[in-house]
Amino acid sequence: MVKCLLRVKCKQAGNPALCGPLCYAFLKLQGESGSGGIWGLAGIPKAYTGVSARELPFEQENPVAYAAVQKYCVDVLGKVAKGCGLYLFSIPQSDNAKGTGTGKTTAAVAILNEFLVARTIEHVTKQRRIEEVPALFVNASKYQNSFNAQFRGTPEMQQTASAQYYRLKERMLKAELLVLDDIGVREATEAYRSEFYEVIDGRAIDEMSTIYTSNVPLTDIAGLLDDRIASRIEGAAIPISFRGVDHRKAGLY
Numbered sequence: 429m430v431k432c433l434l435r436v437k438c439k440q441a442g443n444p445a446l447c448g449p450l451c452y453a454f455l456k457l458q459g460e461s462g463s464g465g466i467w468g469l470a471g472i473p474k475a476y477t478g479v480s481a482r483e484l485p486f487e488q489e490n491p492v493a494y495a496a497v498q499k500y501c502v503d504v505l506g507k508v509a510k511g512c513g514l515y516l517f518s519i520p521q522s523d524n525a526k527g528t529g530t531g532k533t534t535a536a537v538a539i540l541n542e543f544l545v546a547r548t549i550e551h552v553t554k555q556r557r558i559e560e561v562p563a564l565f566v567n568a569s570k571y572q573n574s575f576n577a578q579f580r581g582t583p584e585m586q587q588t589a590s591a592q593y594y595r596l597k598e599r600m601l602k603a604e605l606l607v608l609d610d611i612g613v614r615e616a617t618e619a620y621r622s623e624f625y626e627v628i629d630g631r632a633i634d635e636m637s638t639i640y641t642s643n644v645p646l647t648d649i650a651g652l653l654d655d656r657i658a659s660r661i662e663g664a665a666i667p668i669s670f671r672g673v674d675h676r677k678a679g680l681y
Contacts, residue, residue, distance in 0.1 A: 431478050433457060433467065433545050456558070457548040467544055469561040476537040484538055486531035489672035496668050497535045501542045505550070508543060508605050511635030513665030517642045529674035532641040536607045539639060540565060543605050564603040568611040571596065575620050597623070601630050606638045612652040613643070625657050632664040640665060 432441070432454050440446040449460060459465035463474060481501035487494040493516070500507050500514065516532040540563050547563075550556040574596055577589035600606055608628075616624070631638050642649065646667055650658035 432462075433478065433480070433541055434548065436480070436482065437545060437549060453548055453552045456551060457544060466548070466558060466561050466563075467541075470540065470544065470563050471565045472537055472540060473565070476534065476541075479534055479537045479541055481538045481542055484531065484535065486534070486670070486672065490531060490670050493531070493535065493668050493670050496666075497538060500539055504539065504543045505546050508637045511632075511637050511664070513638045513640070513661075514539075515640045515642070515646055515661055515665040515667045517640075517645055517667065517669060519645070519669050519671045520643075530670040530672045532670050533609055535670075536609065536639045536641050537565065540605060540607050547604075560602060561599070562603065563605040563607075564599055565607045565609065566596070566600060567609045569613050571600075571608075571624075572614075572616060572620055575623055597627060600627050604636065606631065606636070607641070608638060609641050611640055611642045612649050615652055621654050621657065624653065625660065628657065628660050628664070632660055638665065645669075 432438070432447075432451075434453055434457060435441040438447070438453070440451075449455075449462075455465060457465045458467050461468075463477060481498055484494060484497065496514075500512070514536075516535055518530050518532065543563050547556075547558055551558045574589070574593045578586055578593055580586065581589070628638060640661060644652070646658055646662055649661065
């Protein structure tokens with residue numbers, strides 16, 4: 429059975445008379461299947477189901493990053509309301525030259541999950557309704573692929589791809605909290621860089637929180653994308669470094 433993400437905050441958790449798959453809060457957050465609801469619509473990879481700030485696996489290797497994520501999650505609604513962004517990046521090492529598997533995505537999803545839980549509580553207690561999906565997880569490479577798909581295939585395929593791309597872009601601009609995962613993996617065309625800049629610039633202007641993860645420091649983003657993108661991210665996100673071995677190889681993260 430899929431764990432309810434609300435279980436730590438809910439006074440009825442474990443009560444057989446009230447806690448179950450028909451709970452309104454659970455259905456709003458996770459749907460009948462446990463992987464639906466607003467959580468399912470947020471696009472979080474299923475491998476990260478149930479990730480929370482209380483169970484982050486990198487405290488020993490990255491105590492500063494761990495503390496920063498915990499601090500963000502304690503006041504996640506306040507941080508997001510203030511437009512506080514984070515840039516979670518890896519420091520390459522001899523035993524992990526690409527900086528992968530150090531816990532950056534896990535940290536970003538933990539924040540996103542904590543935010544969705546907090547917004548669901550606001551919704552069910554009638555403090556602030558959820559009108560649209562409040563948070564969104566987008567892999568940067570998949571976003572780039574979505575943009576490129578507009579220029580491939582038959583005219584009908586291009587038209588469909590274009591409609592899908594602009595729906596995704598609109599959601600990215602509107603989400604209260606956006607996670608842009610794995611940015612700077614590959615170089616991009618000028619056209620794509622302009623589109624990407626529009627998203628991060630629009631969110632920065634509207635003071636909306638964006639959490640970035642990357643395997644490279646922000647200084648390298650300028651070379652992979654461009655200076656204005658790096659500058660915009662730097663002005664809207666606090667850099668937090670991660671180091672360590674690639675735990676994905678051992679199936680830990």
